[in-house]
Amino acid sequence: MSNGQHQEIIDQFCILYERTSHKGYPGFKPSLQPRLKRRMEQLVQLHPEWHTDDYVDYFWSLINQESQPESEQQVAHLHLVAYLDASRCHFIRQFSRKFPLPLATCLHFFDLTTDVLYNRDSLKKIIDNYKATTTHVANLKTYVEGALKNIILDQINWESDWHLLCNVDLTSRRKFNNAQQRLKEALLRQGIREPMISQYCFAWQYFVPIYKNNRRYNPNQRKGRAWVQPELSDFEETARAYNLNRFVANTPLQVSSGSNVTAQMIQQWMTSCIDALRNYQELVETSRDTDSYEKHYDLSVNPWEIVESDQDSDELINHVTSSLQAQLQTIDQNLEKIRSKIPQQFRQAVMPLCYPHELSLLVQEQFAKKVGVNQGTIARFIANTYKSPLLTQLDSLMRTQLSPDLDSWSQTYVNEFLSKRFANPNQTHEIDQTLMVTINSLDHQSQLLLRLYYGQNKSIDTLVEDLAYESTYTIDQNLISIRSELQRVVRETIHKLQISYVEQVTRAYYKQVVSCQLLTALSRMKLRKILKMRYAQRMPEDKIALLLPNENISQAINYAKQQLQKVLLQWSYGNYGISLEAEKKQVSKVIEIWLNQLYCLDLNEKNRRETPYV
Incomplete structure (x- = not known):
């Protein structure tokens, strides 16, 4: 036999295509590949006259000899699996196309047949049956494919809707x-x-x-x-x-x-x-x-969608957001009038640099040390100067848009919830969710009363008999008490939503301040094309290198990040007098976060957008 034929035999018995198994023989380890190859090379040198069938018989005899060491039987088993694996892969790919979901079916069949091949007893039984036949009309690979097909069909017949x-x-x-x-x-x-x-x-x-x-x-x-x-x-x-x-x-x-x-x-x-x-x-x-980047089914909505009309809700949200942003600008422009221990020259730096959002460059403790005050002073400055006025304004806006009397509004909301949505609460609505949690936390008798009265629309007279209440007056009082508790929950939820919304708007506002600095700098960089390919299009560096063979991609990306880091350092010191030289690592992390959030997805948008926050 020629050297080419010998190499072909070696490859047949040492290359495996499927490396996992769930139930049977342990999965193939990549570290065993060289061992299998060396063993085949030695066997070919010892028996240059052998053909493929001779090696199959040799390995089959090894796994049938109980006197052989376990390690020898394992290696012989893997050689047989390697010999059958290529044809098995081809057979499954072809066979899966006959089913409605070819990809999922192919993966399922791979798992199923892998458990058969890697189980030594199962594979030995198949080969034993093949050897026991008097006339070999088909070769071993074809016979094994038929056996695997029968196993697959048995599994399909076993499974059902x-x-x-x-x-x-x-x-x-x-x-x-x-x-x-x-x-x-x-x-x-x-x-x-x-x-x-x-x-x-x-x-x-x-x-x-x-x-x-x-x-x-x-x-x-x-x-x-x-x-x-x-x-x-x-x-x-x-x-x-x-x-x-x-x-x-x-x-x-x-x-x-x-x-x-x-x-x-x-x-x-x-x-x-x-x-x-x-x-x-x-x-x-x-x-x-x-799509390797699966998008999960998401039903989250804005927590302020409490107006029935979607159009009215959108208008309300836009009006409230723009009003709060205008209030933030007003506060920033009048910080010198605020009483605080923070030196005046550093007050405008508090929110852009250390308000907690994804692109904040400092934490409050670091900022406090830089300006010579304690952390509590920074926290009080944020709460009193920004959050408190914004909450007051938001409360005023909501009373104007919804109802001047929050108690009356909460009563109306609870009554509508119980009469119209008790059987089908809005699963994505913050207030409905809270009411459902509250109802489920009531005692069983109160829950049963609500379920029968509002869910089953049973009359109070009927409930007196069904629930063994003393009188209709007792039921009325219990219902009044429950509705009062639900109204209190609604008011508390509204207040929590107000706090959450103020924080959300404030975070977005000052996050945009930092983002605009990076976006402006990036739009002027020559390397923005590489960054866009790497972060906006999610292309690995080796693929970018194929498209741009004259560029050192890794070096270019690192250089671009250094330039963006330099921009933030200069912006912080030039605008606010705060040096971030000691926090360069933090600044680098912020830049990495910003790039991964695809702020550079469409740089041309920069030319059409205004940046009122800078």
């Missing part, structure tokens, strides 16, 4: 909660909204153990290994559990509202859950294949 819905570990609360969260996200992506999501998930948590007990674990009902179709009795039992537990403590409000459910409703809900999970898998496959 109900496997997709009910294959949940009931012994682990964490895994069960993760599965429930996955179901919620799938329903959300499917376009299903509250109250249906809570009702579906509440039914699901009872259906899963009922189905598994009746169909999976009951020896009289099991049919092979398949996840069989549920029967009507499973849905009837789930409906009974749903109706029996819908008023227990900590049950979602959406579940306790409305009428009792039926077995047909449960069946329809579970079918909808299966459809959502199936489509959710398809979305995950697409995002993995086309």
